[in-house]
Amino acid sequence: DAGVTQSPTHLIKTRGQQVTLRCSPKSGHDTVSWYQQALGQGPQFIFQYYEEEERQRGNFPDRFSGHQFPNYSSELNVNALLLGDSALYLCASRGGRDTEAFFGQGTRLTVV
Amino acid sequence: AQKITQTQPGMFVQEKEAVTLDCTYDTSDQSYGLFWYKQPSSGEMIFLIYQGSYDEQNATEGRYSLNFQKARKSANLVISASQLGDSAMYFCAMRERTGGSYIPTFGRGTSLIVHP
Numbered sequence: 001d002a003g004v005t006q007s008p009t010h011l012i013k014t015r016g017q018q019v020t021l022r023c024s025p026k027s028g029h030d031t032v033s034w035y036q037q038a039l040g041q042g043p044q045f046i047f048q049y050y051e052e053e054e055r056q057r058g059n060f061p062d063r064f065s066g067h068q069f070p071n072y073s074s075e076l077n078v079n080a081l082l083l084g085d086s087a088l089y090l091c092a093s094r095g096g097r098d099t100e101a102f103f104g105q106g107t108r109l110t111v112v
Numbered sequence: 113a114q115k116i117t118q119t120q121p122g123m124f125v126q127e128k129e130a131v132t133l134d135c136t137y138d139t140s141d142q143s144y145g146l147f148w149y150k151q152p153s154s155g156e157m158i159f160l161i162y163q164g165s166y167d168e169q170n171a172t173e174g175r176y177s178l179n180f181q182k183a184r185k186s187a188n189l190v191i192s193a194s195q196l197g198d199s200a201m202y203f204c205a206m207r208e209r210t211g212g213s214y215i216p217t218f219g220r221g222t223s224l225i226v227h228p
Contacts, residue, residue, distance in 0.1 A: 033215075042116075042203050042218030043157070056215050088155055099145060099164075101216070103157035 002027065004104035006091050012110045013081050021076040021107045025093030032074040033101065034066060035090040043090055049074055078109075086111045115139065116204050116219035123224050125194045132179070133189040133222045135204030141165075144208045146187040147216065148178065151201040160202075163187060194226045 005024045013019050025032050031050045035043035045058035049068035063079045072093075078085055088108050092101035117136045125131040137146065148160040163171045163178045171178045179188040187206075191198060201223050207216040 040220070042205075042220050045215050045217070048215065058215070090155075090157060092157070099162045100147060100159040102159065103149075106155040108155070 004029075004091055004093050004102050006089075006104035006107050008107060009105065010108045010110075012112060015081055015083060015111055017081050018077065018079045019081060019109060021078075021089050021091075021109070023074045023076070023091030023093075023104060025072050025074070025091075026095070026102045029093035029095035029102070030072050031094045032068060032072065033092045033094075034074070034076045035092065036060070036085075037088040037090055037106070039087070046076070081111045083111050085109065114219075115208075115217045116206055118204055118219035118222050120222045121220075123222055125191075125224065125226055127196060127226055127228050128193055130190060130192045131194055131224065133191070133202050133204075133224065135187045135189065135219060137185050137187060137204075137206045139185075139206060139208055141208045144206055145214070146178070146180070147205040147207065148176070148187075148189045149203045149205060149218075150198075151203060151221070153200070157203070161189065191224075196226050196228060199224060199226045 007022045033048040034046040037043040046060050047057040048055050052068045065077045068074045088106045090106045092103045094101045144165045146163045149157045161173045161176045163180045175192045177190045201221045203221045204219045205216045207214040
């Protein structure tokens with residue numbers, strides 16, 4: 001049983017570009033959340049998707065958007081990249097009454 | 113004010129000894145959950161242990177236990193019999209009910225190094 005998988009693992013982009021990160025949740029999980037983890041910090045909640053809708057959003061600008069597909073996989077899109085967007089982006093999934101979230105290994109984004 | 117405070121940026125422990133990682137939290141909710149995650153250098157966040165605010169007994173999972181002191185709003189992680197593979201970042205997190213959905217807030221983490 002595959003856990004949460006994210007792609008790509010590493011990415012280098014130029015300021016002003018756009019990026020799409022992908023996440024496949026753990027089998028049976030229908031809720032997907034995205035987090036940004038800057039160097040030396042804890043993960044910061046970006047948004048959560050359930051039933052293909054954004055249910056909750058953290059304190060992130062509209063440049064950060066997402067999508068959830070019918071198979072529960074999800075994408076995170078970031079437009080007009082800034083140097084400060086350089087971070088590890090983590091995807092987490094939950095299902096039903098699970099108390100804990102399962103995380104992927106993350107996508108390390110570097111903006112130059 | 114920070115919702116989760118981890119005051120120890122780094123901790124060192126000898127292999128086979130026990131270590132306590134501190135975590136204090138701030139919430140006005142009556143119902144909340146507390147978590148500890150381990151993050152090795154690979155980046156993946158690994159769930160360790162969960163404590164619900166209404167749980168009367170401290171949570172335990174193998175070598176991990178959570179010292180839950182509700183009145184003091186602390187949720188310290190105790191790792192018994194440390195192993196070299198325990199070297200990693202450890203994050204405390206709290207999940208409150210916000211807008212109908214539980215959203216976790218993470219602390220800044222504690223780096224644990226286990227010496228042979």
